[in-house]
Amino acid sequence: MISKTKKMDIIIYTVLLAFTLFMALKLFQLQTGIGIYYMDIFLYVNNAMKMAHLGPGDALYLPPFFPAILSILFRLGFTGERTVFAAAAAFYVLGISGMYLLLRLRFSEMESLAGAISLASFSLILAWAATGALDVPAMALSIWAVYLALLARRHDSRFYYLAFPVSMAAFLTRYTSGLMLLPLAVIILTDPSLRSKLPDIGKGIVLGVLLYIPFGYLFYSYTRTPLPFTKQLSSTVTGSATSLNPGYSTDTLYYLRHLPEYISAIPSPSYYLGVINPSYSGPTVTGFIILAIIAAGLIALIWRNRDLISIHNSERKILFILISAVLIVAFGRLSFALSEVLILIWALSILWMRGETDNIDLNLAMAVWFLAYLYMHSFHPVKVDRYIITVLPPLAYSISLSVNQLSASIRSMRASTILSAAIAILMVSSALHYTAGMPHKDGTVKAEKEAAAWLMDHDPSYRDRVIASDRGPAFTWYMNHYVFTRIIHHQMREMSLRYFYELKPYYYIFSTGKTEIPSGYRVIYSRDGVSIAERIS
Known part of the structure; x- marks a missing residue:
């Protein structure tokens, strides 16, 4: 017999899946009318044609995982742009489904719905979900990698057999997904049973490497090197770019400044560049409401954990305060590589102070995920809206967390349900309004x-x-x-x-x-x- 909780879970998940499928179909139809616009996407589909031996392509140094999937579909006879858009939309559905499961590791069904449906409705996600770009597929695989790693830590370490190959797939979908090693490291290093799980972690890593081998061979066949991404990663680490790049900007607060638009932007019915770049369009009130809820929730979280300040070990407090101060003061100025190291040490310093507490693995993994990508993209001089898609899952997590903390502060589960439902309705309305205003052609x-x-x-x-x-x-x-x-x-x-x-x-x-x-x-x-x-x- 299915328990009441399980039945509620199935109902909520079905509602979320129905909405996500509806949005995926709508975005697919809109994109089919528009066609492929963004230059990078043409490189990916040409690579897919090359892999399928059906056409030319000369950018085989680019991430190959999504083009490889397209090439299989092309070989099966499903050629054309509709195949590209359908495959991209499928990853959108996969990512939102995974986000709900990830949130359910900590939150109630309604709190998880609020976070997952927000992710599905963010304007920046909707703008790119069915275009054929790599950002949403990489985000989806990253979500599943973190979810599987948490299952391995909390339930069965054999889930690492899946977590590491999925992480590798995310990396091969978008090279910057290699930064997901940081939240994965937090999940692993916060595990008190780490030593006993090392054999399964090792096997998972081996499976991840095995997944890379055929792509390494593909790289070598076309580029004469099995590691063609090293130059791209080098430019990311050093932050090198020229003013000729259309996305060139030295504004380190660019992404934080446009966060409201990424959540909910004004539609651009006759300007497609305004769709794929929500920062051009301006925010709606919804974006500010969601950010206000997140801010209130984080304040409630800090207040409920104010005992952190009274910890007697001054060395631990000093380390935490010092690293926090450096990260704040040097935001966007500090070397990307050094920032990532400091972010990891910052997370571990919190663990050092707090010890093993409920959900510390998930909280720290999400914080590191958000900060790692925010610092990297803010440091790099090329600022493009779609690059920040990778920080949106932690932002969705913060929505569920805020609902949870605000409800706990007033000690009311009913408040949690009402606030979750209000956020879900608000974000669904935003999504429908945004897609209704999208152009049907370009x-x-x-x-x-x-x-x-x-x-x-x-x-x-x-x-x-x-x-x-x-x-x-x-x-x-x-x-x-x-x-x-x-x-x-x-x-x-x-x-x-x-x-x-x-x-x-x-x-x-x-x-x-x-x-x-x-x-x-x-x-x-x-x-x-x-x-x-x-x-x-």
Whole structure:
């Protein structure tokens, strides 16, 4: 016989799953109308075509896990953009489902619903969930990695056999997911039974390495190195970037400043860039309400744990206060690598003061998860809204935690249910409002598809031509023929033109008015902001 608690769990989980599936279907339909817009996504789908031996792709150094899944679907005959959007939406559903299970390790059904449905409804998540970008799939796998690691710590250490391979899959989906080693380390190091679980931890690590081997071979086959991500990680650690990058910003508070928009942004019905960059659109009142609830909950948490200040061991207090002060003062200025080390030591210093208490593993893992990514992305000079998607699961956790702490402060379970329901309704309303205001098509995507179709019809021998574009990966996808990327930068005009003329493309596809027409070329097509120039013989 199913217990009352179990029955409630099933009902709440079913409600959450139904809402998530509804949103996934809606986002899939919207994205199908818009098409692929973001340049990086074209690189991923071209890589998938290359892996499937169905088309060209030359960025095989990029994270391969999601493209590998797409390549399998492509080989099965499910080619096209709809497959990309459906696969991405499936990861969205997977992530929200995992978030609920993760929250249920500590919170009630309604508190867990409030956190999970908030994650499903965050504007930044909705903006990217079905686009084919790697951020939401990486987030979903990271959630499951932490959940499985907690199951291994609390119930059966054999769950590490799954936790580490899933962590590796997250890393291979987005390289910055390697930072998930920090919350995993917290979960493992806070385990009083760590020594007895070391054999299973070792086996889990081996399984994770085994998952990497076929991808390492793939890397080596195409790039002549099994570790092509080292350069990218190096630039992240050093924070190197140039002002030519469109996301270049030295504002260390950029992500904190735009947190309300990431929670709930004003819809952008006619401006797709405003959809995928909620910071362009501005926040709704909902974003501020949720942040106020989180702030109140964290104050309640600190107040209920005020005995932390009265701990007699002054050495432990001094270490905690010192590291906390350094992290606050040096936010966005301290080396990324040093910050991550300090964050881990900070978490362990809390454990050192508090000792083994209920849910300290989960609380510290979530705090480290949030801080590790916030510090890394705030330190790096390239600020792009989607990068911060990885901190949203801990933010959703803080919503459930705040409801729990506020209810405990007034000693009312009824208050927990009411507040959880209010947050869920608020976030669902925000999600429906945001998606209702999303555009159903994008002029740039439509114009590029039409230009590609025109050129293929104009010159049936286009596959024998050298073609270049300022958006090469996009036209590689549309034409299933490799198109070189050549961008003529105004700041680096001489070098850009030299690079262009070394290639001597027969056709050059470019954005009208944004890119200079190279000497020796004449425009043969110009429509809706996209032009095609042909080399003059």
